Amino acid sequence: MRLSRRELYESSGEFQRTVSISELGLDDLSLLKDNLPVTMKIKRSGSTLDVRGEVTADLKETCDRCLEIYDKTIKGSFRILVTEDPSMLNETSNSDIMFFSTDQNEIDISPALRDSIVLERPMKEICSKECKGLCAGCGVNLNTSNCKCKKEEMDERWAPLKEINLSDMEN
Ligand SMILES: [Zn+2]
Ligand SMILES: [Zn+2]
Structure with missing residues (x-):
């Protein structure tokens, strides 16, 4: 999902976007919809933008214990620091920091959205604790x-x- 320079710098308050499964490279999951809602809020401090949000994915999972298929909603939260200041990249080991050079018009935050969903999935899918x-x-x-x-x-x-x-x- 690409955010334009304008969206990054001019958005105020919370806003909604959607991201497609193919943009996220999550075709291997049984997602119920092709587009996932994303809620975001961007805070600006100097030349750095603090992008925080949540992506919601409804999917079908198979229980590892009883093998039943069940519906599940995953809410993946993400936080990305987008900066025009290259020295910021050396300052921190935080992997979710992205350089946004002044000649770029948009930035692709799909990898961070993808990770936020993948990391929410447990090693073992269980339909319920009582299964x-x-x-x-x-x-x-x-x-x-x-x-x-x-x-x-x-x-x-x-x-x-x-x-x-x-x-x-x-x-
Ligand atoms: Zn038996
Ligand atoms: Zn089960």
């Missing part, structure tokens, strides 16, 4: 059905062990 997963014996979804083998094969004391084995297999 019981699939029975190791017969494979039924224990959230929706009861299985008969449960008592014989599963013992609560072994539950943590089962999780460790499952995650090893998935990786």
Whole structure:
């Protein structure tokens, strides 16, 4: 998503934009809409702009425990310092600082938006904290059905062990 010089320097208060999935390179996620809303606010201090915002993504995820597909909303927040002062780049190790030279008319902040969504996704997607997963014996979804083998094969004391084995297999 590109912000023009005019938007950067003349916006006041909070404003809305949209960003397309292809601009973000998030085609591998099952996003429900092609365009994601972005809310931003820009504060100016000297030749540096403090761009803060939030991008909202509605997507379909697959639960790693029970394999059900469920809807999820991710709100990725980002903060980018856009500066015309090249010395600012050396001053800090903050990676979300972008140089905006005086002859540029726009700046592409898509990478920061993309990161803000990707970083919000946990290593393991779980549909809910209470998800019981699939029975190791017969494979039924224990959230929706009861299985008969449960008592014989599963013992609560072994539950943590089962999780460790499952995650090893998935990786
Ligand atoms: Zn689940
Ligand atoms: Zn079972």
